[in-house]
Amino acid sequence: xTQTRRISIMGSTGSIGKSALDVVRHAREVGECNFEIVALAxxxxxxxxxxxxxxFGVELAVIADESKLDDLRGLLTGTDVAVAAGxxxxxxxxxxPVDRVLAAIVGAAGLESTIAAVxxxxxxxxxxxxxxxxxxxxxxxxxxxxxxxxxxxxxxHSAIYQCLGDGRALEKxxxxxxxxxxxxxxxxxxxxxxxxxxxAHPNWSMGIKNSIDSATLMNKALEFxxxxxxxxVGEDKIDVLVHPQSIIHGMxxxxxxxxxxxxxxxxxKTPISFALGWPDRIPTGVDRLDLATLGQLxxxxxxxxxxxxxxxxxxxxxxxxxxxxxxxxxxEVAVSAFIAGKCGFLDISWLVEETLSRYLEGxxxxxxxxxxxEIAFLDRMTRKMTMDILGSAKRRMGG
Numbered sequence: 001x002t003q004t005r006r007i008s009i010m011g012s013t014g015s016i017g018k019s020a021l022d023v024v025r026h027a028r029e030v031g032e033c034n035f036e037i038v039a040l041a042x043x044x045x046x047x048x049x050x051x052x053x054x055x056f057g058v059e060l061a062v063i064a065d066e067s068k069l070d071d072l073r074g075l076l077t078g079t080d081v082a083v084a085a086g087x088x089x090x091x092x093x094x095x096x097p098v099d100r101v102l103a104a105i106v107g108a109a110g111l112e113s114t115i116a117a118v119x120x121x122x123x124x125x126x127x128x129x130x131x132x133x134x135x136x137x138x139x140x141x142x143x144x145x146x147x148x149x150x151x152x153x154x155x156x157h158s159a160i161y162q163c164l165g166d167g168r169a170l171e172k173x174x175x176x177x178x179x180x181x182x183x184x185x186x187x188x189x190x191x192x193x194x195x196x197x198x199x200a201h202p203n204w205s206m207g208i209k210n211s212i213d214s215a216t217l218m219n220k221a222l223e224f225x226x227x228x229x230x231x232x233v234g235e236d237k238i239d240v241l242v243h244p245q246s247i248i249h250g251m252x253x254x255x256x257x258x259x260x261x262x263x264x265x266x267x268x269k270t271p272i273s274f275a276l277g278w279p280d281r282i283p284t285g286v287d288r289l290d291l292a293t294l295g296q297l298x299x300x301x302x303x304x305x306x307x308x309x310x311x312x313x314x315x316x317x318x319x320x321x322x323x324x325x326x327x328x329x330x331x332e333v334a335v336s337a338f339i340a341g342k343c344g345f346l347d348i349s350w351l352v353e354e355t356l357s358r359y360l361e362g363x364x365x366x367x368x369x370x371x372x373x374e375i376a377f378l379d380r381m382t383r384k385m386t387m388d389i390l391g392s393a394k395r396r397m398g399g
Contacts, residue, residue: 007276008039008122010094010113011104013048015207016127016153016268020102021052023273026285033282039093041113043105044068050075057081060096062089064109087112095120100276102153103128106209107332108325108379111135112372118142118150125275127153129222130332134325135375136229150230151275156223157230158271159250159262164231173231174251175223176243177302178203178266180215183244187306193345195338203246203266212335216348217302221313222331225324228317235317240310242300247289265289308349316356321369322378323359329382330355337390347393355386 007024011017017040024035037056042049044065050072053061060082063072069085076083084092087109094101094117101117102125103110110128115135117124119142126132132139143150152158156175164170181200182190199211213219220240227238246266253259264270267286274281302310316323334351337343343351359382367378 004034004036005100005276006036006038006098007100007102008041008093008096008098008117009037009102009104010041010090010110010117011043011102011106011128012040012052013042013045014104014106015210016104016272017042017102019268020104020272020276021056023269023276023282023284024056027273027277027282030283033277033280035276038098039096041090041093041105046071046075053081054079060084060093062093064090091116094122098122100125100151102272102276103131104153106130106207108134108328108375111139111375114139115142115372118146118148121146121148123149123151125151125153125272127272127275129154129219129226130328132226132229133222133328134379135321135369135372136226136324137321138370138372138375140229140232149278151278152226152230153268153271153275154223154226155249155264155266155268155271157227157250158274159248160227160231160252162262162274163250163252163260165252165260167231169255170233170237171253171255172237172239173227173233173253174239174241175220175227176241176246176248176250177217177220178214178246179242179244179300180217182215182306183242185306187346190306191344191346195341198338198345202244208339209332209335212338212348213331215345217307217309218331218335218348218352221309222328224310224313225317225327235314240302242302244298245294247294247297263289308353312349312353312356315360319360322367323356325369325375325378326359326382327352327356329379330386333383333386333390342394343390347390351386351390354389355382358385358389 027033037058039060041062046068062084066085073083091113094113101122103114104127111131198215201211251261265287269284273284316327330352334348
């Protein structure tokens with residue numbers, strides 16, 4: 001199959017964005033699919049964005065950080081690439097007519113451009129789990145109105161999507177977690193962990209935020225919620241299983257006792273290529289799976305005492321879209337505080353749990369999160385609450 005497929009990438013200089021461009025390069029080299037890159041958007045790395053824009057001959061390059069506009073413009077002087085900056089420009093880039101928009105902006109900041117892409121009638125390959133956790137119901141509602149497809153990019157949800165078939169007679173689904181760098185560590189070792197140690201993922205190459213989320217298992221908690229929204233199932237239908245080799249990415253269990261699993265080497269280029277190429281499969285250069293060499297696959301239950309994130313995800317999901325937004329926003333603040341040296345590793349989950357508890361007991365539950373404005377308001381309120389909790393804790397400890 002040789003065809004031209006037009007795509008845009010929101011978050012092109014991040015880990016997922018770079019992997020997606022590797023997929024595009026390989027597909028072009030083998031002549032299987034000719035991807036045409038229409039627009040690229042990045043946060044603040046003007047130099048990398050300019051290199052990508054020139055290599056792929058894009059129509060538009062957008063930098064979210066408006067202070068970097070002159071840098072980007074200078075780097076692209078003499079080319080035919082249009083240049084823009086700011087969040088509104090990122091959203092405009094997402095609305096350009098394409099076959100697929102890859103939504104790979106990290107954090108809740110990616111929600112607005114994802115909604116813009118959907119409302120414009122573009123199919124979306126969604127790699128931004130935080131936007132689904134905060135606005136999953138809104139995204140799916142808008143997708144239904146626009147008649148567009150939402151294709152998962154996270155390896156676990158891509159696996160479930162491939163295993164489900166028509167979805168009939170589904171009993172439950174299982175997403176797997178590697179266990180991260182602290183899978184066998186005790187609480188004392190985890191308490192003293194540095195950001196560098198927490199970001200040292202044993203299997204996957206990711207950005208620092210996702211890597212730290214994997215260390216706390218909050219990444220899996222967010223994926224738990226994402227699975228619930230994307231596949232429209234209750235929390236009792238989703239299991240999380242620790243699988244250190246990261247070979248089985250997801251399983252669908254059916255009422256006749258059958259279990260269908262998707263396997264592959266731990267490389268994000270595989271689910272990215274599936275989402276960009278769907279309904280076709282396109283070749284990638286990823287390592288092929290050799291089970292004989294691997295020898296064995298191991299599984300274990302999540303240790304709730306050391307990794308409370310999954311328990312918190314179940315609690316938030318049971319309490320609705322606003323509670324899942326609170327969980328995500330609190331986590332983003334807590335991870336940023338940990339990276340900045342303002343709290344310890346174990347404090348991340350504690351801050352999320354304390355913020356979620358105060359939300360559930362407090363007076364913010366009237367926010368429906370049915371619009372972008374409501375989601376943004378709750379996000380701001382939650383971030384302030386989490387920072388206040390952190391500040392109070394530091395004052396009590398004399399920090």
